[in-house]
Amino acid sequence: MIKSELVQRIAEHNPHLYQRDVENIVNAILEEIVAALSRGDRVELRGFGAFSVKHRPARAGRNPRTGEHVPVEQKSVPFFKTGKEMRERLNREPETSPETGA
């Protein structure tokens, strides 16, 4: 599913809205998440998961082709941790045993 399909599905359930409005809704949500992360804040959506930012210190890297040393600057990377309910929903088949969760 891509964003336009997500918009379309939601628009189908809401015939009183224009597709453009639904697009604005989806974008407003995603933009809010991106804005929070670029401030370095965490986004926690219970049942779905949590987005956070991890900081990677500068390190000495290597060009894998030439073996040359290349300095890699410090950077921040987005990180997502799946929520508990989502994890369970992905594994709801009768065969799965819950004993390894802890």
Place this chain on the structure above:
Amino acid sequence: MTGTGKTVTRVDLCEAVYQKVGLSRTESSAFVELVLKEITDCLEKGETVKLSSFGSFMVRQKGQRIGRNPKTGTEVPISPRRVMVFKPSAILKQRINSQLNSHAKATPDEVKTE
């Protein structure tokens, strides 16, 4: 460290929709839920969800492997399972770092220079 230390939740997403789209708060909140539900339903079916300029969510199948109880050291089999992964888009990564860079410039004491 960067960040205002605040945690953004559904309430804030709902507020953003309310402010930007002009629906009622009740309706905005229902849409936040609906968006998450549509994404979740897709993933549950094993389908990948690609949101351009944000990132993609996908489901990976993991085989059985041997794990270890870190406290007792006993080996325990970990059952095969499905896990969800988020792959951030290049734009998202860039936006997170543009913030870091401006922050790093503002506080040079955090940057180590030989």
